[in-house]
Amino acid sequence: MKALRTRSQERILNLLKTTKQGTSAQDIYVELRNRNQSMGLATVYRSLEALKLEGLVQMRTLANGEAVYSLAQQDKHHLTCLQCGMSIPVNQCPAHALELELQATHKFKIFYHTLEFFGLCTQCQLAHTAEASHS
Numbered sequence: 001m002k003a004l005r006t007r008s009q010e011r012i013l014n015l016l017k018t019t020k021q022g023t024s025a026q027d028i029y030v031e032l033r034n035r036n037q038s039m040g041l042a043t044v045y046r047s048l049e050a051l052k053l054e055g056l057v058q059m060r061t062l063a064n065g066e067a068v069y070s071l072a073q074q075d076k077h078h079l080t081c082l083q084c085g086m087s088i089p090v091n092q093c094p095a096h097a098l099e100l101e102l103q104a105t106h107k108f109k110i111f112y113h114t115l116e117f118f119g120l121c122t123q124c125q126l127a128h129t130a131e132a133s134h135s
Ligand SMILES: [Zn+2]
Pocket: 081, 082, 083, 084, 085, 086, 120, 121, 122, 123, 124
């Protein structure tokens, strides 16, 4: 069964299919305008909310507090550097088996899960060490 989607939702879905990283609602708004598919920012938010409840889109909050959206299909995780904000994708998922188990034991339809690791990337660790040795 396929839920009825509005044209705004379709446009946002199509846009998210072409973006690799998560995109903020503001960026989606600007990108749609560039594609001559303009819609109000409120419509962008409303559509994202509807897509989120359908389990098609997932939201992730970056270290700077910004919310970014991406398609929910991929089971992707990241190592996020607190210093420079770089996100390194992680290709393994230790939670996948657990997800299937929880889905069965709780009869809960899980759309997606999040798992993120925070710390310092190699570059920032080096910068930190250099800084420490100067003081
Ligand atoms: Zn860094």
